[in-house]
Amino acid sequence: MAWTDIIGQDRIKHLLQRMIHEQRLPQAMLFSGMAGTGAVGLAIEFARTSNCIDPIRTTTGIDACGVCRSCAQFRHLGHPNLRLTVALPAGKGGEVESEMKADVIEELKTQILALAEDPYFEIRLPNATQIKIGAIRELKRTLTLSAAQEGGRRVCLIVHADEMTTEASNAFLKTLEEPHEGVTIILTTERPERMLQTITSRCQEVVVPPLGDDLLAEALHRCDGIPEADATLIASFAQGSYTRARSFMNEDMRGYRQDVVDLLRLALKGQSFRIPLTEALAEIAEGKDKVKVEMMLSLLLLWLRDAYSIVKTGTSASIMNVDQRDALEKFAASFGNADYPRVLRAVEHSVRLVHRNVNLTLVLLPLLLDIRRVFHEARSATMRAS
Amino acid sequence: MKFTVALPELQKALQKILPAIPAKSTIPVLEHVHVVLAGTDLTFHATDQEITISLTIPVAGEQDGEVLVPARQFNDLIKELGNAGSVEVSANEDSALISVRTPTGTYEMKGLDANEFPAIPPFPESTKADFSKEEMQRIANKTVFAVSTEEYRPSMTGVFFQFASNMVTAVATDGFRLSRVIIRGEDRFPDELDVIIPARAVDLLKKVDSEVSMEVSRTHARFTISSQTITTRVIDEKYPPYQNVIPSDNDKTLVVNQREVLSAIKRVSLFANTNTRHVRFRMSERVLAVHSEDEDSGGKGTETIPCEFSHDTFEVGFNYRFLEEAIKNITADDDPDLNVQMTFSTPIRAVLIKPGADNDSLLMLVMPVKI
Numbered sequence: 088m089a090w091t092d093i094i095g096q097d098r099i100k101h102l103l104q105r106m107i108h109e110q111r112l113p114q115a116m117l118f119s120g121m122a123g124t125g126a127v128g129l130a131i132e133f134a135r136t137s138n139c140i141d142p143i144r145t146t147t148g149i150d151a152c153g154v155c156r157s158c159a160q161f162r163h164l165g166h167p168n169l170r171l172t173v174a175l176p177a178g179k180g181g182e183v184e185s186e187m188k189a190d191v192i193e194e195l196k197t198q199i200l201a202l203a204e205d206p207y208f209e210i211r212l213p214n215a216t217q218i219k220i221g222a223i224r225e226l227k228r229t230l231t232l233s234a235a236q237e238g239g240r241r242v243c244l245i246v247h248a249d250e251m252t253t254e255a256s257n258a259f260l261k262t263l264e265e266p267h268e269g270v271t272i273i274l275t276t277e278r279p280e281r282m283l284q285t286i287t288s289r290c291q292e293v294v295v296p297p298l299g300d301d302l303l304a305e306a307l308h309r310c311d312g313i314p315e316a317d318a319t320l321i322a323s324f325a326q327g328s329y330t331r332a333r334s335f336m337n338e339d340m341r342g343y344r345q346d347v348v349d350l351l352r353l354a355l356k357g358q359s360f361r362i363p364l365t366e367a368l369a370e371i372a373e374g375k376d377k378v379k380v381e382m383m384l385s386l387l388l389l390w391l392r393d394a395y396s397i398v399k400t401g402t403s404a405s406i407m408n409v410d411q412r413d414a415l416e417k418f419a420a421s422f423g424n425a426d427y428p429r430v431l432r433a434v435e436h437s438v439r440l441v442h443r444n445v446n447l448t449l450v451l452l453p454l455l456l457d458i459r460r461v462f463h464e465a466r467s468a469t470m471r472a473s
Numbered sequence: 474m475k476f477t478v479a480l481p482e483l484q485k486a487l488q489k490i491l492p493a494i495p496a497k498s499t500i501p502v503l504e505h506v507h508v509v510l511a512g513t514d515l516t517f518h519a520t521d522q523e524i525t526i527s528l529t530i531p532v533a534g535e536q537d538g539e540v541l542v543p544a545r546q547f548n549d550l551i552k553e554l555g556n557a558g559s560v561e562v563s564a565n566e567d568s569a570l571i572s573v574r575t576p577t578g579t580y581e582m583k584g585l586d587a588n589e590f591p592a593i594p595p596f597p598e599s600t601k602a603d604f605s606k607e608e609m610q611r612i613a614n615k616t617v618f619a620v621s622t623e624e625y626r627p628s629m630t631g632v633f634f635q636f637a638s639n640m641v642t643a644v645a646t647d648g649f650r651l652s653r654v655i656i657r658g659e660d661r662f663p664d665e666l667d668v669i670i671p672a673r674a675v676d677l678l679k680k681v682d683s684e685v686s687m688e689v690s691r692t693h694a695r696f697t698i699s700s701q702t703i704t705t706r707v708i709d710e711k712y713p714p715y716q717n718v719i720p721s722d723n724d725k726t727l728v729v730n731q732r733e734v735l736s737a738i739k740r741v742s743l744f745a746n747t748n749t750r751h752v753r754f755r756m757s758e759r760v761l762a763v764h765s766e767d768e769d770s771g772g773k774g775t776e777t778i779p780c781e782f783s784h785d786t787f788e789v790g791f792n793y794r795f796l797e798e799a800i801k802n803i804t805a806d807d808d809p810d811l812n813v814q815m816t817f818s819t820p821i822r823a824v825l826i827k828p829g830a831d832n833d834s835l836l837m838l839v840m841p842v843k844i
Binding site: 156157159160162163164165167184185195196224227228229231232233234235236237267268 | 495496497498499500501502503522523586588589590591592594595624627628630671691692693706707708709710
């Protein structure tokens with residue numbers, strides 16, 4: 088792993104590198120950002136660089152050498168100065184390594200190795216939802232010992248820190264407040280609002296923002312070998328999360344987009360749209376595939392946004408669905424004066440409803456009828472005008 | 474790397490380093506032994522990131538090198554090879570493939586790159602102290618039992634070594650009892666040094682088989698026992714001022730025979746309440762009555778044994794487990810007659826327990842309980 092393996096986040100990389108460079112390392116940091124933005128990767132890279140024996144200093148930053156003994160130990164995250172704390176499966180005891188069940192240890196070991204290879208890998212053990220007090224006590228115990236290796240910085244990384252139980256959080260307060268020499272505690276969370284204020288107020292917060300679509304598309308193309316056009320499409324609705332983008336990689340995006348555009352066409356048909364539309368919707372809703380519907384709606388949103396962009400700018404230079412240029416231009420020409428913002432808002436609202444488990448037919452049918460109304464009004468207005 | 478080694482030596486070496494290999498770990502490198510061959514010296518390093526054990530044995534070395542060998546697998550294999558003859562071990566550093574060849578079999582296992590092993594802490598300007606085998610065993614055996622297991626008092630989870638004016642005081646306490654061993658060392662000890670060694674490391678020193686040289690750096694302590702070294706991280710805390718709890722005005726003195734009082738406590742404690750573990754000492758000039766009573770079950774027991782007591786009568790209660798562990802700690806090398814001297818002041822103040830032969834090299838303290 089290296090700084091370059093983490094997509095974007097230049098501002099944070101610069102901030103962390105400057106801390107190491109100037110030897111002004113904070114006692115506790117809270118990396119808050121949604122999954123797939125690289126928070127854990129940044130924390131590990133921070134640990135690796137601050138422990139590197141012979142770091143490479145440049146005018147713009149500092150990077151681990153990758154060849155020294157410390158870097159070798161970071162290769163499989165086995166460096167004694169790095170301590171990972173994650174949620175462990177519920178059950179009696181087993182919050183300390185020596186008490187964990189063999190299968191949990193094996194699973195955790197595999198996942199840590201996966202994280203060592205891929206900074207975007209998310210450690211998640213089955214049935215593990217809480218970081219319990221036992222795990223925090225063990226962490227505190229190791230902190231009372233002297234450093235395992237002199238020099239370098241001990242980094243304690245608590246992944247999904249919002250999963251700490253209240254008892255665990257309270258047990259941790261004193262450690263955060265009276266940190267040990269040479270130790271940086273890094274908490275990562277997707278939901279900082281769910282953490283105790285007493286914890287967050289003791290940490291320097293670093294907000295890890297969502298990634299830009301272009302960065303994501305570039306990464307998908309470069310690292311995962313996705314063709315550029317597909318990468319752009321996937322990136323545009325990954326909502327800034329590389330993990331999310333990768334989870335869409337295996338989905339048939341073009342197929343879904345075709346389905347949803349067909350659905351739109353069906354809804355905009357002349358008189359005989361009712362039965363085919365209801366049948367098509369029934370078929371989609373039957374699958375009860377919430378994720379698929381959410382994705383289809385997101386694709387519809389993109390498609391409509393492209394159409395709107397052609398209407399507004401008069402060119403198709405900035406559209407995302409590049410392969411659909413002809414269809415989009417035709418669509419924009421037919422519905423030039425439609426109330427696009429209203430349609431886009433309606434689709435966005437539907438995405439939220441699907442997310443909240445509203446019955447799929449009850450979301451899709453009103454949406455499509457609403458869209459039909461808007462576009463038909465526009466078309467009749469155009470006709471009247473001409 | 475390539476060498477030939479006699480099986481018994483190899484087996485013995487592996488047994489000595491195994492305590493540092495964690496039974497379970499999420500870090501693969503810790504489940505490996507770092508094996509280094511330099512000339513005819515074969516060195517093993519094993520660590521769990523807290524304690525590192527290193528050991529060097531002579532072998533017939535052919536080609537120098539270093540590799541990480543999967544510890545359990547290697548040890549299990551070597552154990553199964555019987556205790557006669559020798560094995561030839563070779564390793565390819567690039568592929569980390571280790572092969573073991575015996576007269577009848579060949580085995581191959583996959584190791585790891587030696588660079589991934591945690592660095593062995595250096596001891597550049599360490600302070601040094603030399604102990605005889607008996608002295609180190611004495612410290613380890615007579616202190617560790619009193620160490621605290623409560624994580625909220627981290628400093629008390631280790632044994633405190635305090636070097637000053639040519640002697641070392643080793644102290645362990647958990648707040649309910651305390652054990653202090655003093656060893657005088659003329660010029661073998663540093664002038665001034667305080668260090669807290671984790672109980673686990675001191676536990677390993679119970680079985681040392683030759684003199685021990687102890688070195689302390691800022692972050693680690695290292696115990697060298699002939700060809701073996703045990704390196705441990707130290708507890709980076711301040712030890713509580715234990716001297717303040719040792720009373721100096723205990724005016725009542727009881728002397729009893731260790732065996733008699735121990736067996737009395739053992740028998741009587743069978744009838745003590747299993748939660749409170751209370752036993753009561755009722756002393757008069759010539760007789761000590763050890764008594765327990767469990768109101769829940771209605772059971773009670775009393776034993777009387779001869780003693781010498783400096784006052785008329787006195788009564789005090791104990792947690793029998795603490796008392797038993799303390800008294801058991803007095804052995805024939807403290808007092809050939811195995812007499813125990815206990816001193817008291819009031820029934821709620823600390824009780825001191827010493828060997829009957831009046832020396833200050835071993836002192837224990839137990840807090841009584843209110844009865």
